[in-house]
Amino acid sequence: MLARTVGVVCAASLLTLALMGCQGSSDPPDDGANPSSPRPLRSPSGYGAVFLAVDECSSxxxxxxxxxxxxxxxAVAKVVARYxxxxxxxxxxxxxxDFVLHISENRPSSDENGDGAVAQGYACMRNLEAPHPGDAGGGGGPRTIVGDCVYSAGQGQVRETECDGSGERxxxxxxxxxxxxxxxxxxSTSLYVTLGGAEPVGCAVRI
Known part of the structure; x- marks a missing residue:
C-alpha cells in the first residue's frame, strides 16, 4: 500500500501561445491591496477592445x-477568465x-491610438465543444478538482488521467x-493530492 504523500499534479497540455500546462492556485488579492497584483481584463465594448478578454473567443x-x-x-474556445x-x-x-494561454506583451513602436498594445497576461480557456479535459474526470486542464483521477508518476508525484480509462495511463x-x-x-483516504486554493488538500481513494 502506498504511503500517504502529497502528489503534485501537472496536466500538461501541449498547446501554444506559450501555453501553460501547470498552474499553482491562489486566492485573488483584494482590489488595491497590491499595485503589482494582476487584475482581471475585461472588454467594455465587446470583441476587439481587449485582446482575448472575458467572453471572447479564439481560433x-x-x-x-x-x-x-x-x-x-x-471559433473553438472561449475566455472564461483573463488576468x-x-x-x-x-x-x-x-x-x-480546459487550457491556459500565456499572452506575451506586445507594444508596437508605431501605434497612433494605443489599440495595438497587448499587456502580458494569461487567459483561462474553455472549449466551445467537447472534449472538456478540465471537467471532473476529464484527465487534463490546468487544475485538479474533486472528481479527477490520477496515477502515480514516481518520486511522490501524481498526474491526471481520464477516469473512464480511455487515457494512456x-x-x-x-x-x-x-x-x-x-x-x-x-x-478511507489513500493519497493526499495538492489542489491549491482555499481548500488545498485533495483526499483521494484507490480505485
Whole structure:
C-alpha cells in the first residue's frame, strides 16, 4: 500500500501561445491591496477592445491562437477568465478551465491610438465543444478538482488521467473531497493530492 504523500499534479497540455500546462492556485488579492497584483481584463465594448478578454473567443492554429468573433466558424474556445501579469503571482483559473494561454506583451513602436498594445497576461480557456479535459474526470486542464483521477508518476508525484480509462495511463486514485488540512480527510483516504486554493488538500481513494 502506498504511503500517504502529497502528489503534485501537472496536466500538461501541449498547446501554444506559450501555453501553460501547470498552474499553482491562489486566492485573488483584494482590489488595491497590491499595485503589482494582476487584475482581471475585461472588454467594455465587446470583441476587439481587449485582446482575448472575458467572453471572447479564439481560433486555433498550428502554432498560435487568434481572437475571432464567437459567431465565427473558426471559433473553438472561449475566455472564461483573463488576468494581467504572471500566472505565478495571479489568481487561479476556474476549476473547469480546459487550457491556459500565456499572452506575451506586445507594444508596437508605431501605434497612433494605443489599440495595438497587448499587456502580458494569461487567459483561462474553455472549449466551445467537447472534449472538456478540465471537467471532473476529464484527465487534463490546468487544475485538479474533486472528481479527477490520477496515477502515480514516481518520486511522490501524481498526474491526471481520464477516469473512464480511455487515457494512456489507467487511473489509480480518485479525488473525492477537497479540504483545508490532511486531518479533515476521511479515514478511507489513500493519497493526499495538492489542489491549491482555499481548500488545498485533495483526499483521494484507490480505485
Amino acid at each position: 486555433r492554429g498550428r502554432t498560435s491562437f487568434n481572437e475571432v468573433p464567437c459567431s465565427s466558424e473558426r 494581467e501579469g504572471l500566472p505565478s503571482n495571479g489568481p487561479a483559473c476556474p476549476g473547469t478551465t 489507467a487511473p489509480q486514485y480518485r479525488v473525492t473531497k477537497a479540504v483545508g488540512t490532511r486531518s479533515a480527510c476521511p479515514p
